[in-house]
Structure formats: C-alpha cells, structure tokens
Amino acid sequence: MSRFFATSTALAAAVALTIASTVTAAASPATSEAPELVVVLDSSGSMAETDAGNGQTRMDAAKQAVTDLATSTPDTTRIGLRTYGDGVDSQAPGSCEDTTLRVPVGPVDRDALTTQVDDLTPRGDTPIGTALLAAATDFTGTGPQSVVLVSDGEPTCDPDPCPVAAQLADQGIDLRIDVIGLLVDDAARDVLQCIADAGNGTYVDATDAAELTTALDTSARRSFRGYVTTGEPVEGTPTSEGAPTVGPGQYLDTIPVSGTNHYLVDLPPGQSLHVGATIVRAPGAERGGVSGFLIMATYDPLTGDRCFLEQGGTAVGPTPLTGALLHGPSDEVGGGLDAGCDGVGTVLLEVDWRSAGSEGDDHPLELLIQTEDAVRGAPAEVTPVADRDEVYPALEPVEPSGTVQGSGDFATAPLLTPGAYEDGLRKGETSYYAIEVGWGQQLAVRADFPESADGSELDQLLGRQTITNLAVYNPVRKSVAPFGDSSSPLEFVDRNGGSLWSTTHPVAWTNRGETVYPEQRHVARPGTYYVQLTVQRDSTSSDELAGTIPVQLTVDLLGEETAGPDYATTSEVDEPSSSTQASTPASASPAAEPTAVDPSEPAQLEAAAASADSGLGALLPVLVGVAALLLIVLVGLMAFGVVSTRRRPTGEG
CATH class of the missing domain: 2.60.120.380 (Jelly Rolls)
Incomplete structure (x- = not known):
C-alpha cells in the first residue's frame, strides 16, 4: 500500500473536520528583515602611505569613499561601520584583537558615519580574521547580510581570514563577503581573493580614491538589492500526511534541494485557485549553473486523483526559481487531468523541486495563494480569448522620463x-x-x-x-x-x-x-x-x-482597460463545501505578490506527469466512530475503498 493511501484515513478525517491546523496569512504578510551591510575598514599603519593619488594617503581615499557612500545611500538602508588597526600600535599587546564597531548597524546615520571615519588614524596591525568574526555578530536582523572588506594588504594576525570566511559561509548564514583591495600587491591580492571566494562574494582592485569610491558604492548597492523573502511562516510536509491548510495570502517556508512540500487549500465551490512558488537560491548560487525546475500539482486528497499539473522553468544565474499553477473547473481552465476534481472542497497542493545538482541545504520558499470567484454567464461570453498566433511588435525607444x-x-x-x-x-x-x-x-x-x-x-x-x-x-x-x-x-x-x-x-x-x-x-x-x-x-x-x-x-x-467579467458570490454557487475560507475576487486583490518562470510545452507536462508514481490503492476499513461526523467520513471512505487505478502525489511510494 502506498504511503499516500496508508495515511489517507487520517487525512480524510482531518478534512471532514475542517482541519484544525489551518494557517491564514495576514492581509499584509510579515516581512523578514531588510538587507544589512557592515563596512569593515582597514585602518592599519600601512594606510598612511601617500600613494592614493593627488598626494592623498590611502586612509584619505578610504575616508572619501565612506563619506560618499554615507551621502548617496538611501535613508531606508541599514548600514554599520567596523574598523581594525586604529586603536593599538603595531605589535603592541592587543594589536591582533584591535577591531571596533564604530557605527552600529541600523538605518543609515550619515553624521555618525562621516564623524567616525574622519577620526580614524592609521597605526596598528591587520587582524582581518578577527574583524570578520566580529562583523558576523554585528547584524541585527534576519535578512540578507553583506560585509564589504576594504584592505590594503595581507593579514598580519591569526586567525587566517580565508578559513574564517569559509566557516561563516558554511554555518548557513545568509552572508556575503565582498572585498576591495586598495593598492595591493600580488600576494595580498591572492589572500583577499580567497576571502571573497570563500565568502560567496567578489573581489575588485582599486588604485585611487575615485576607484575605491566607485567600488564601495557598487558593492553596497549590490548588498541592498538582495532578495528579501516575505510571508507568514508555514511548514509544508514531505508527504500528504499532516499537511497544513493555507488560505489566501503569502507564506514563507523552506524546501530541501530535490525535495517536495505539501499543503491543503480550502476552495469554495465554483472558485479557481492561483498558486505561485518562488525558491530563493543560496548565496553563491549565481556563480553558474541551473537550479532545476518546479513541478506543481493539485490532487483530490480523498482519492489521490491528480487534478492539475504545471512545470516551471529553470533559473540560470542569480534569479530565483519560480513556478505557478491554475486550478479551476475543468470546463473553464485548460490543462486539467481529471474532470472528477470538479467540486472538490479541499485540494492537496504539491510543490516539487527537481534540482539539477546540489546547492546546499534547505532554501527559502515563498508560497502565494490566491482564490478567484466564479463568474456569471457562460465562459465564452465573458471576455474574448486572445489570439495565440498574433505577433505583438516591440516598443519603440523614447526619451527617459x-x-x-x-x-x-x-x-x-x-x-x-x-x-x-x-x-x-x-x-x-x-x-x-x-x-x-x-x-x-x-x-x-x-x-x-x-x-x-x-x-x-x-x-x-x-x-x-x-x-x-x-x-x-x-x-x-x-x-x-x-x-x-x-x-x-x-x-x-x-x-x-x-x-x-x-x-x-x-x-x-x-x-x-x-x-x-x-x-x-x-x-x-x-x-x-x-x-x-x-x-x-x-x-x-x-x-x-x-x-x-x-x-x-x-x-x-x-489597449483601453475594460470592465471585465461579472463575478458571482460564493453563496450564489450551488453545491455545499466544507471550506471555511473566505473568497478573494481577483479583481479586488492585486496586493499579494506572485511568481514566474518559463512555461513548458504540454508534451513536457505529460512527461512530468508520467514520471510521477501511479498505482493501485485501497483504504483500510475505518473503525466505528462515536460522532456522527466521523460516521459520515467512514461511509465516504468505505465507498472509496473500491476505487482503483488512482494516481498519487509525486515522490510517494
């Protein structure tokens, strides 16, 4: 007996009882913390060298770059400043622990950044490893974290910063370390490049104040353009057993590489379901390769019949992997697999990540659930269908506004x-x-x-x-x-x-x-x-x-905006439903954000469907319940016991 059907008795009872574990997203989904940046600035004795152009010292160039960053950074960004080598003389006791958080991470404080950097006097050693370990503790949020290290030479103290960067990356911290080398020689460049590689970042050279300013600004802007995941926390299950029920809204989960998550969605009669999934790839994933593809499917949780299935495209480079699915009445929505799913009050949603390779552990998954009411009138009379063969010309370039x-x-x-x-x-x-x-x-x-x-x-x-x-x-x-x-x-x-x-x-x-x-x-x-x-x-x-x-x-x-279809209310649609979730007409819900990916041809969809497990299944008899509601469930399950040749969710044996 398959795992799906082995657990279907418990699942059916839960469905009949409207599932106590229902999760409903807030109208405005909770958002994880915004990206944060810590600039780690070298203030060691070598920064006093006057070779940064126009008679400037390297420290002068660094001060100018940080001041320009403070001036140009948007008010909403979160940034901090850490220095090393400016508090203790070189080779003096404590010089290898000499690192200070000058400006704590928070909304950009322009006055503090400029004042603190102006007060720096280069004097000490270069404890880069110690400074990186400290910087990793400076962040205050849970969103993407970036360190930009500015250094003019090799470390002069233990610990070795390259293993430190690798250690921080291996801890699963959403951390990126970019490195800017200011007037460095080949030996220093090799070490700094190693730090960037180990820290999922990028290395760049700068030879004067202008180049350092550009590099620091560019790296900072990159850190603030990181993907910030959004949603109400939820935990999908690897099989159908115990799957949480989610209503309209946006949710935040995790999914393992080549893993599968399951959820239940209540769907009032006549409504359509729009689902989007976005997998945010781990830091460093943008270095190359593809991230596999998504297969999303809906099932009748009582019978195991697959209702709809869609395959998402691959994500190459830094883009997230996205997929979407549309589930609705079979006479309205194309691509359905089983008309017997019409009228199902609760559907089982499956998100299946088929990865092309290993990309670390669990990845963030944004799950977007939207429902749409039925429309009045025959579908063909609602709106004209677009011409699939029509060619739409490109826009002509115009002057920027x-x-x-x-x-x-x-x-x-x-x-x-x-x-x-x-x-x-x-x-x-x-x-x-x-x-x-x-x-x-x-x-x-x-x-x-x-x-x-x-x-x-x-x-x-x-x-x-x-x-x-x-x-x-x-x-x-x-x-x-x-x-x-x-x-x-x-x-x-x-x-x-x-x-x-x-x-x-x-x-x-x-x-x-x-x-x-x-x-x-x-x-x-x-x-x-x-x-x-x-x-x-x-x-x-x-x-x-x-x-x-x-x-x-x-x-x-x-084109001119038209009035659109006339939506019916849930109460106008016949056929009872066990759902208690309120509907959300599409015409009134543009706020909840959504997903994307390159669609595939039907042949590919059918191939993916064929790859899913299928087989015979029968339900074990259910013991006599004491409540009338459980008796009703028992009757339904016994009737279902004779049904055969049912397909089941992907990945369940």
Missing part, C-alpha cells in the same frame, strides 16, 4: 507608470519592477543597453559579451512573455549595446481555457505584473564590482 532603482525582490518592486526610466545593474544582479495591468490591456516592456566607445570604462566592463535577460510575470509570478516573435528575452550585450523586449497577450478571463500555451493561460486576470531584468555574472571576470551597466527601461500599457 526619470530614474528608478529596481528592487531585489518581487515584494518591494517599485510601482511604475507607463514611461521610460534610467537604472543601472552590476554583473550578477537581478532587478524587479511592478506595474498595474487591467482587463483587456497588454504590458509591453523594453530594455536598452547603450553603445560604448572602444576601450572605454563601459566597454571594458562589458567585456567581449555580457548576457542579459528580461522576464515578465503575472500577479502570481508566472512567466507570461510569449514565445516567438512577440518577445526577445535574451541579449548578448557588447560595445554595440543591445535591446530586450516583450509584449504580453491581452488580459482576458477566457485565456485560462488555453490548453497549449501556459504563458497565455496565465494572462487571465488583472493586477500587479512584474518585470525582471538580469545582468549575468561573468565566469572569469575579477572586476565585476568595478562599475554599473546603464540601462533604459521602457514600459507601456497597450
């Missing part, structure tokens, strides 16, 4: 209106932007990278070719950029510049009936759509932090 700084995640993406914006990304960065899209409208996006003169700083930064990617996501973060001539999502940018663009299908309720193209099926309701822009990290470049690659982002809404 302003600047914008994209965020590092979906939840905090800046909300744009139609127009052209200037931004900049460093190699290895992904940036997010949001825009509201209404019924009948299309989202058109274009990203343009400028030309650069031969031998210029930008030309050197780009190298021979730099890979860039553009993706568009619906309100549950499903990739909805059409294939073919309506989208150019990848570009190799060089000194000649380059452009990426995409135009979605018009938002139409009837799009959900599409059976072949998931990117059209998921443009089936309005709300907050997302643009994701990525500049891939080079595999060999050692100066990726040396500058920002400018980009112009143009967004527009094509």
Whole structure:
C-alpha cells in the first residue's frame, strides 16, 4: 500500500473536520528583515602611505569613499561601520584583537558615519580574521547580510581570514563577503581573493580614491538589492500526511534541494485557485549553473486523483526559481487531468523541486495563494480569448522620463507608470519592477543597453559579451512573455549595446481555457505584473564590482482597460463545501505578490506527469466512530475503498 493511501484515513478525517491546523496569512504578510551591510575598514599603519593619488594617503581615499557612500545611500538602508588597526600600535599587546564597531548597524546615520571615519588614524596591525568574526555578530536582523572588506594588504594576525570566511559561509548564514583591495600587491591580492571566494562574494582592485569610491558604492548597492523573502511562516510536509491548510495570502517556508512540500487549500465551490512558488537560491548560487525546475500539482486528497499539473522553468544565474499553477473547473481552465476534481472542497497542493545538482541545504520558499470567484454567464461570453498566433511588435525607444532603482525582490518592486526610466545593474544582479495591468490591456516592456566607445570604462566592463535577460510575470509570478516573435528575452550585450523586449497577450478571463500555451493561460486576470531584468555574472571576470551597466527601461500599457467579467458570490454557487475560507475576487486583490518562470510545452507536462508514481490503492476499513461526523467520513471512505487505478502525489511510494 502506498504511503499516500496508508495515511489517507487520517487525512480524510482531518478534512471532514475542517482541519484544525489551518494557517491564514495576514492581509499584509510579515516581512523578514531588510538587507544589512557592515563596512569593515582597514585602518592599519600601512594606510598612511601617500600613494592614493593627488598626494592623498590611502586612509584619505578610504575616508572619501565612506563619506560618499554615507551621502548617496538611501535613508531606508541599514548600514554599520567596523574598523581594525586604529586603536593599538603595531605589535603592541592587543594589536591582533584591535577591531571596533564604530557605527552600529541600523538605518543609515550619515553624521555618525562621516564623524567616525574622519577620526580614524592609521597605526596598528591587520587582524582581518578577527574583524570578520566580529562583523558576523554585528547584524541585527534576519535578512540578507553583506560585509564589504576594504584592505590594503595581507593579514598580519591569526586567525587566517580565508578559513574564517569559509566557516561563516558554511554555518548557513545568509552572508556575503565582498572585498576591495586598495593598492595591493600580488600576494595580498591572492589572500583577499580567497576571502571573497570563500565568502560567496567578489573581489575588485582599486588604485585611487575615485576607484575605491566607485567600488564601495557598487558593492553596497549590490548588498541592498538582495532578495528579501516575505510571508507568514508555514511548514509544508514531505508527504500528504499532516499537511497544513493555507488560505489566501503569502507564506514563507523552506524546501530541501530535490525535495517536495505539501499543503491543503480550502476552495469554495465554483472558485479557481492561483498558486505561485518562488525558491530563493543560496548565496553563491549565481556563480553558474541551473537550479532545476518546479513541478506543481493539485490532487483530490480523498482519492489521490491528480487534478492539475504545471512545470516551471529553470533559473540560470542569480534569479530565483519560480513556478505557478491554475486550478479551476475543468470546463473553464485548460490543462486539467481529471474532470472528477470538479467540486472538490479541499485540494492537496504539491510543490516539487527537481534540482539539477546540489546547492546546499534547505532554501527559502515563498508560497502565494490566491482564490478567484466564479463568474456569471457562460465562459465564452465573458471576455474574448486572445489570439495565440498574433505577433505583438516591440516598443519603440523614447526619451527617459526619470530614474528608478529596481528592487531585489518581487515584494518591494517599485510601482511604475507607463514611461521610460534610467537604472543601472552590476554583473550578477537581478532587478524587479511592478506595474498595474487591467482587463483587456497588454504590458509591453523594453530594455536598452547603450553603445560604448572602444576601450572605454563601459566597454571594458562589458567585456567581449555580457548576457542579459528580461522576464515578465503575472500577479502570481508566472512567466507570461510569449514565445516567438512577440518577445526577445535574451541579449548578448557588447560595445554595440543591445535591446530586450516583450509584449504580453491581452488580459482576458477566457485565456485560462488555453490548453497549449501556459504563458497565455496565465494572462487571465488583472493586477500587479512584474518585470525582471538580469545582468549575468561573468565566469572569469575579477572586476565585476568595478562599475554599473546603464540601462533604459521602457514600459507601456497597450489597449483601453475594460470592465471585465461579472463575478458571482460564493453563496450564489450551488453545491455545499466544507471550506471555511473566505473568497478573494481577483479583481479586488492585486496586493499579494506572485511568481514566474518559463512555461513548458504540454508534451513536457505529460512527461512530468508520467514520471510521477501511479498505482493501485485501497483504504483500510475505518473503525466505528462515536460522532456522527466521523460516521459520515467512514461511509465516504468505505465507498472509496473500491476505487482503483488512482494516481498519487509525486515522490510517494
């Protein structure tokens, strides 16, 4: 007997009792702490050397860089300053423990940063390992943590900082250590490069105050563009047994590499279910390779019948892995596997991460649950379906209307209106932007990278070719950029510049009936759509932090917004349901953010479905209960005992 059916008796009873372990997300999901940065600044005796240009000492260059950072950093950023080598003379007792937290981590305190750095006098040794260990304790939150180490030489004290950086990374801390070498020799560069590699960061050289300022600003901006996970805590289960019930909202869980999570979702009769999943990859995952793909499926928890299944695409580079699923009445939603799922009041949701390799331990998983009421009238009369074969032209470039700084995640993406914006990304960065899209409208996006003169700083930064990617996501973060001539999502940018663009299908309720193209099926309701822009990290470049690659982002809404369908209330739909979860009409819920990923063809979906275990199963008799409700459950289970040839959730033997 399969594990699924071995546990179905207990599960059925729990479903009939409306499952006491229900979790309901708050209207505004709890958000993990914002990214934090600690600048670790070398103030050892060698920083008094006057070789930083224009008669400046190395310490003068460092002071200028930190002052400029304090001036340009947004008010909402959280930053601290730690120094070493400025409190005790070289080789004096205590010189190898000489490190001080000058400015505690918190909202940027410009006066404190400039005052503290101005007071520094270089004098001591270089206890880098000790300073890194101390910096790891300076953070106050639970979000992404970054250290930027600025040093002009090798360590002169134990412990060895390279093993220290590796130790911190191995502890599972969401920590990144970037290193800037100021006028270093080859031996020092090797040590500092080792620290960056071990700390999931990047190393860059600086030879004067200007280069140090640019490198520090670039590294700081990278740290504040980290992905901040968001959601109400929940713990999915590796099998269907004991799966928690989740209602509409956004949840935060973890998922093991090549693991599977299960959840139960109450679904009132006639409603559709929109689910999105986002797996945030561990620090250093952006160094190369793909992260596998997601298979998401829904089941009838009483029979084991699979209802809907969708496969998400791979994530290459620094982007999260995302997937989405649409579950609804079989006469409305394309891609269903079993019409017998119609009317199921509680569905079992399965999130299955098929990893292409090992990427460490558990990874954060954002789970987004949205429900949508039934509509009045026949589906064909609600909205016209989009033409899957129509080609949508690219936007024409226009003069920028302003600047914008994209965020590092979906939840905090800046909300744009139609127009052209200037931004900049460093190699290895992904940036997010949001825009509201209404019924009948299309989202058109274009990203343009400028030309650069031969031998210029930008030309050197780009190298021979730099890979860039553009993706568009619906309100549950499903990739909805059409294939073919309506989208150019990848570009190799060089000194000649380059452009990426995409135009979605018009938002139409009837799009959900599409059976072949998931990117059209998921443009089936309005709300907050997302643009994701990525500049891939080079595999060999050692100066990726040396500058920002400018980009112009143009967004527009094509077509007039229409009224959309007429939603029915839950009470208007016949057929009782055990669900107690209130419904959320899609037209009134653009706030809960969503997912994305490249959709796959039906053949791939069927192959994935075939790969799932299937077999015969029968329920063991249930002992006679003492409550009327348990008797009802018993009757249902006994009737189900004769059902055979049932498929079961992936990964259950």
